[in-house]
Amino acid sequence: MKKLRKKIYMAAGYNTISIGTGRKEFHPKKPRPGLEHYIKEAGQATLKQIGGAKNVDEGAIGNFMAPRFNKQGHIAGLIPMIDDGLEYKPCIRTEGACASGALALMSGIKSVLADTADVVLTVGVEVQNTMKAIYGADVLAGAGWFQKRKDGHAYFFPGQFSNRAGAYYEKYGMEYARKGMRRWFRNAIENARLCPTAQEYHNSVKDLDALYDKLKPNGKAFVDNLSVLDCSKVSDAASAIVICSEEGLKKVGIPKDQAVEVLGWAQVERNLTNDPPDLKEVTAIKKAAKEAIESAGITINDLATIEVHDCFSIAGILATEALGFAEPGKGAQFVADGHTARDGKIPLNTTGGLIGWGHPTGGTGVHQAVTIWEQLTGKAGEAQIEIPKDRPYGMTINMGGDDVTVVAIIYKRG
Amino acid sequence: MTYDEKLRNVTVLGAAGKMGSGILLLTAVEMAELSLKPENKSKTFVLNAVDLSDEGLAGLMKYLKVQLQKIAEKKTVYLRKVYADRADLIENGEIIEQYIFDVMNIVRPQTKIEAAYDSTLIFEAISENKNLKVKLLSQIDTNNKNNPWYFTNTSSVPINLIDNEAKLGGRILGFHFYNPPAVQKLVELIKTDNSSEEMVEFAKAYAKSLGKIIVPSNDFAGFIGNGHFMRDAMHAITEVESLSKDVPFVEAVYMINKVAQDFLVRPMGIFQLIDYVGIDVVSFIMNVMNPFLDDEELYSPLLIKLMEAGVKGGQNSNGSQKDGFFKYEKGAPVAVYDPEKKEYHSISEFKEKCDEKLGPLPDSTVSWKSIIRRRDKEELLEKFFTSLKSLQSLGARLAIKYGKRSNEIGKVLVSTKVAHNENDVNTVMLTGFFHAYGPVNSFFN
Numbered sequence: 001m002k003k004l005r006k007k008i009y010m011a012a013g014y015n016t017i018s019i020g021t022g023r024k025e026f027h028p029k030k031p032r033p034g035l036e037h038y039i040k041e042a043g044q045a046t047l048k049q050i051g052g053a054k055n056v057d058e059g060a061i062g063n064f065m066a067p068r069f070n071k072q073g074h075i076a077g078l079i080p081m082i083d084d085g086l087e088y089k090p091c092i093r094t095e096g097a098c099a100s101g102a103l104a105l106m107s108g109i110k111s112v113l114a115d116t117a118d119v120v121l122t123v124g125v126e127v128q129n130t131m132k133a134i135y136g137a138d139v140l141a142g143a144g145w146f147q148k149r150k151d152g153h154a155y156f157f158p159g160q161f162s163n164r165a166g167a168y169y170e171k172y173g174m175e176y177a178r179k180g181m182r183r184w185f186r187n188a189i190e191n192a193r194l195c196p197t198a199q200e201y202h203n204s205v206k207d208l209d210a211l212y213d214k215l216k217p218n219g220k221a222f223v224d225n226l227s228v229l230d231c232s233k234v235s236d237a238a239s240a241i242v243i244c245s246e247e248g249l250k251k252v253g254i255p256k257d258q259a260v261e262v263l264g265w266a267q268v269e270r271n272l273t274n275d276p277p278d279l280k281e282v283t284a285i286k287k288a289a290k291e292a293i294e295s296a297g298i299t300i301n302d303l304a305t306i307e308v309h310d311c312f313s314i315a316g317i318l319a320t321e322a323l324g325f326a327e328p329g330k331g332a333q334f335v336a337d338g339h340t341a342r343d344g345k346i347p348l349n350t351t352g353g354l355i356g357w358g359h360p361t362g363g364t365g366v367h368q369a370v371t372i373w374e375q376l377t378g379k380a381g382e383a384q385i386e387i388p389k390d391r392p393y394g395m396t397i398n399m400g401g402d403d404v405t406v407v408a409i410i411y412k413r414g
Numbered sequence: 415m416t417y418d419e420k421l422r423n424v425t426v427l428g429a430a431g432k433m434g435s436g437i438l439l440l441t442a443v444e445m446a447e448l449s450l451k452p453e454n455k456s457k458t459f460v461l462n463a464v465d466l467s468d469e470g471l472a473g474l475m476k477y478l479k480v481q482l483q484k485i486a487e488k489k490t491v492y493l494r495k496v497y498a499d500r501a502d503l504i505e506n507g508e509i510i511e512q513y514i515f516d517v518m519n520i521v522r523p524q525t526k527i528e529a530a531y532d533s534t535l536i537f538e539a540i541s542e543n544k545n546l547k548v549k550l551l552s553q554i555d556t557n558n559k560n561n562p563w564y565f566t567n568t569s570s571v572p573i574n575l576i577d578n579e580a581k582l583g584g585r586i587l588g589f590h591f592y593n594p595p596a597v598q599k600l601v602e603l604i605k606t607d608n609s610s611e612e613m614v615e616f617a618k619a620y621a622k623s624l625g626k627i628i629v630p631s632n633d634f635a636g637f638i639g640n641g642h643f644m645r646d647a648m649h650a651i652t653e654v655e656s657l658s659k660d661v662p663f664v665e666a667v668y669m670i671n672k673v674a675q676d677f678l679v680r681p682m683g684i685f686q687l688i689d690y691v692g693i694d695v696v697s698f699i700m701n702v703m704n705p706f707l708d709d710e711e712l713y714s715p716l717l718i719k720l721m722e723a724g725v726k727g728g729q730n731s732n733g734s735q736k737d738g739f740f741k742y743e744k745g746a747p748v749a750v751y752d753p754e755k756k757e758y759h760s761i762s763e764f765k766e767k768c769d770e771k772l773g774p775l776p777d778s779t780v781s782w783k784s785i786i787r788r789r790d791k792e793e794l795l796e797k798f799f800t801s802l803k804s805l806q807s808l809g810a811r812l813a814i815k816y817g818k819r820s821n822e823i824g825k826v827l828v829s830t831k832v833a834h835n836e837n838d839v840n841t842v843m844l845t846g847f848f849h850a851y852g853p854v855n856s857f858f859n
Contacts, residue, residue: 134487138505150504154490221491 004264008112009244009414010105011259012049012252013370016041018199018237018358020129028129035070035127036081038238038363043082043123046240050119050252053085056242057117062094062104062124064362064400068139069130079123086121097143098311099400100124101239101365102407106267108243118248124366125238136234140361143401145273153223158231160402161312162223167279168314169225172329180332181313182212185229185355187341188310192352194383199235199358230313235358239366241373249414259414260373260394264295268406276403280329282315284406285397286322292395292408300324303346303410304391305375307368309399310353316340319397320348342385350375351383365398365407372396376413387413415534417619418448420563422459425530426537427550429463429523430470432729433567434539436595438463438474438521439481440624441537446517447623450496461520462529471523481596482517486510531557537589539567542698544579547571552580563613565589570636570702577606584608587617590637591626592846593691600846601626604633629841634832635706638842640699641832642853643687644712645823647696649816650674650684651714661768664750664759667739669768670812671747676775677802677813678820679795681782681848686747689727689738693720719753773807786850795850799857817858824853 016038019026026032039061047053059079067073076093080086094103101124108120128136134154141149141156153159169177186208192200205211215227222228244252249259268288277283293300300323308323310316317331325346326334334340340348351357351371354364372394374380376387392413399406424441428434442461449459465471486493490506493513497503503512522529527550530536536554538547551564564586566576573588580586588604601621605614621628631637636644650670657666671683688696700712720726720738727738740747741758749758780798785791799817802810824839833839840852851857 132487134490134506134510138507141505146504150501154494154506219491 005113007246008109008262009246009249009256009259010241010262010369010373010411011244011249011254011414012046013239013241013373014042014045014049015197015239015367015370016237017197018235018360020199020233020235020358022199022203022233024202026129032129032236035066035072035075035125036078038125038127038236039078039123040082042125042238042240043079043121046121046123046242047083047085050242050254053083055252056086056089056119056121057248058089058108058111058120059086059091060094060104060107060111060120060122061091062101062122062362062365064095064097064100064126065139065142066125066127066362068142069126069128069136075125079121082121082123090117095362096405096407097400098309098359098361099365099398099405099407100362101367102369102396102398102409103365103405105241105243105365105369105409106265106407109262109265112243112245112248118245119252120243121240122243122366123238123240124360124363126360126362126364127236128234128361129236133234143404147273155223157402158223158226158312161314162217162225164276164279164318165225165230165312165314168317168329168332171280172332174225177314177317177332180317180335181230182209183336183338184310184313184316184340185212187335188313188349188352188356190356191342191350191383192356195351195357195381197237198352198356199233200352200356226312226314230355232311232354232359235360237358237360237367238363239370241366241370256414258377260376260411261414263393263410263412264292264297265407265409266291266295268408270404270406272401272404280318282318282322282399282403284403285309285319285399285408288406288408289323289395289397292410296393296410296412298393298410302391303393303395304387305347305350305372305385306395306397307353307371308348308397309364309368310349310355311359311399313355315399316348316353316355342383347385350380350385365396368396368398369409369411372411376411417616418451418454420534420616421445421448421620422457423462423533424460424535424537425462425464425533426539427464427527427530428538428540430465430467430474431539431541433591433593433595434465434537435474435477436593437537437539437567437591439478439596442478442517442521443482443485444620444623445520446513449520450516459520460522460532462533463521463523464525464527464529465523466525468525471525475518475521475523478518478521479514482514483510486513527553528557530554530562532560533558534560534562535565536562537565537567542568542570542695542702544571544575544702547576548579551576551582551586555580555582555585561585563587563616565617567591569640570699572635572706573604573633574606577608584610585613587613588631588633588637589617589621590631590639592639598846598848599625599627600639600842601628602631602637602639602842602846603628604631604637606633627841627845629838629845630834631838631842632832632834634830636699636703636832638827638833638839639846640703641827642820642823642839642843643691643847644696644700644703645710645826646820647684647688648700648712648714649819651716653812653816655716661771662752662759662764663754664752665764665768667750668761668764669772669809671739672768672772673809673812673816676781677772677809678817679780679782679785679798679850681786681850683747685739687847688717689735689740689742690729692726692728693717693738694726694728697721716753720751723753723756725751725753772809772812773805775809776801776805782850786848791850795857803858814858820853821855821858828854
């Protein structure tokens, strides 16, 4: 990637609560707020931190499947709903399955780089609890190639990643692999318990390892190689953040140390109609992470924390290998040894990630950026980890589909 | 005739009733399962849902749709395999819809008994009226050339009696589901003196396919389930009558109900259970059983008095509980009926006083709900009842007396040869009434 022609910042992040099973306020049979509520809550909270809508030049919103989950298309039109001051401003909606949120970030970054905007309000949202999981699985399967849906599992994406887990078990051993996946699950829940907006914030299970061991994969009821504890849950949530130029940051009155600088990124697209070249590898993530690190001019060891896309525990394990923290097949060991825990070598997903915090599919990319912004600027509350002075860097990796659309972004404390 | 062939044309009589609708649902699902087998795809399967009430049948179809949706949603992983050859069915939603259609497409709701004339298997789930059962079955049998098998869901009428009076030549079995059939695991199987082995084998295979547990019962009015329940209910009514010499009737009902539920760790109190089954139904069953009993009387003027006052319990068509001994709000008892004044008295007015009279439970953390799924429930119950026996309170005394009576009833069912053994009695109470422990136990010795 070419050297950036100007500096780009992100600031004023906000996450709504991730609502779904696990949250005490969630009742599947009672009416819940819709898409509009979440967009408004997140958007307005960010506007409040930047002196209002008058300071916003553009809006971008990431959303995956509102046309099916909520029977609502034309999502960009919901941005001016956040505040009258946004009326008639340019807005765009991005879609790249579960990487829709990061694509919204990319849209904002590119607008700022193109000098067409100094301040872009960026939102990510998904409201998925509008239907039972068995039907939601149909909707989410849209992130795969529809020609392959018929042969896929009832729970399509869990099925895809179950196949990946199966391939990993076969080569490296199931018991070994599941030790790593178990630790991944435990880290996710323990981190989520420190973050009041997390879906697993109320989780009070005493022995998470025992629970994990008890719930074995059962192909008759679910998929062959994963249990529900290996999967992110169904979530309703939105996140928002602003993307600014240096001038933009001044305009909204946010000091640099309250912002993060975007040092580099990579955006990768793999052919949707092709199966992954190797089920035990996430090649698009590998490529995106490598390019992003290079573009930022740092090394992987300079990172203080990373938000990785753990829609499934096995995806988390594979990510540690794709990032180069572990050799192929050693990712499960790396995680089992605690290296990705909040006090480990490289803390991953410090507020729970997709499994612990929640996975509002189209909103997740923005949520990841907000989390890194919180950690690097010391706003993560109880979930705050120590950011070493010589490693003031963070990264987000947002994945759409089965390693198809991937965006990796590198951030530095501003 | 093979199993599949036997289930090609089936009739459920009384299909819109509480038991009939459940039997219809289970049978429709089983028949659909057969119809979806590759070798059966060119064959037609017919399930006649016969009931007098058009309104009831409309409600039945609604019930079926809702239940089938739930069933399909639970087994979508499997259904995707069943419909693997249907290129037009891609999404779960499409497969679920097709399945619901395929099951409902087997069902023919109708009000005319003639529908049963072509069937090879007929489930009878009409009201507990022997003469009506005999009349309908003999009418069908005269007009049906298939020599059909009759599975009656009667919970009290002796099967041999129906067989002889309707002249069915032994082509009848007692096949007694528990309420609600779609949930309760138990089926009581009652053979007649002439039941063929082939029919019994089919019944076992059918029950197994439905995931039911079969307990054989001898052909004695009430069989095992009601043999226990009716006597258990009589005990409670007698206790209320004796207790209401000292306290108002409504308080006595509340207290005995509480003893049965909380002190005996049962899923619901005895009077709530009577309401659930229906005061009228309980009274009919007692009526059917009573003439067959030599040295005891199953007859309750209280139940008759309540029925005459229009207080019958049972369920509304949407499944909610009708008022009976208790008045219900959101399924929970809130008031007790006073047959003298013909009005309900709010439980909150006397609850505290009565609870105090009964005394505390040995361990307030032990309830039916808290232990039913626990592996160590035997141990917990042993501890609970041992400690109960050391209490001198009114509640403890009533509970021990009640537990002993239940035990005695269980043993009588074996000694009078209604049940083959004590184990069968316990299985019936565990799986048909969802009790946490069987009546034949050593807790109350």
